[in-house]
Amino acid sequence: MSGPGRPPAGVRAGPAAADSGFALLVALFVVFLVGVALSLLALSLAVRLRMAHEEARGAALAALCDAAVAETLAGIAAGQVDGVGEHTFGSGTIGSEVQTLGAQHYRVTATARFGGRARAVLADVVRDVQGTRVVHWQRVPGH
Numbered sequence: 001m002s003g004p005g006r007p008p009a010g011v012r013a014g015p016a017a018a019d020s021g022f023a024l025l026v027a028l029f030v031v032f033l034v035g036v037a038l039s040l041l042a043l044s045l046a047v048r049l050r051m052a053h054e055e056a057r058g059a060a061l062a063a064l065c066d067a068a069v070a071e072t073l074a075g076i077a078a079g080q081v082d083g084v085g086e087h088t089f090g091s092g093t094i095g096s097e098v099q100t101l102g103a104q105h106y107r108v109t110a111t112a113r114f115g116g117r118a119r120a121v122l123a124d125v126v127r128d129v130q131g132t133r134v135v136h137w138q139r140v141p142g143h
Helices: 015-077
Strands: 082-088 093-100 105-114 118-126 130-140
Touching: 015 082, 015 105, 015 118, 082 105, 093 118
Parallel strands: none
Antiparallel strands: 082 093, 093 105, 105 118, 118 130
């Protein structure tokens, strides 16, 4: 029954209307928190992917430098001590220069370029009765 001052039948007045507004506010807050959590997860994955990409690029540069040293070493063993001009190798470029330090003693500067980065290594090479071999190797700082 409805009368003056009473709501129509089936309509609730008072605290129920306030509860539905609070539920909406909580739902929006939960959606906001889920969005923040997902954005932090995406950022974390992006950082890990970038680190993995840099590590792969560094490994490729190291392999290319090793290839440049090996190619130059083969040339020295064959009596060609001019080094190797820069040329494509795999998905990068390699090259080397050879400096004669003494009789059958050489310093090789091998360079590699891959993915917009470069790396260089120095190798001291000796050619004697035991063969041609690297006696000292180091990465050049700054490359």
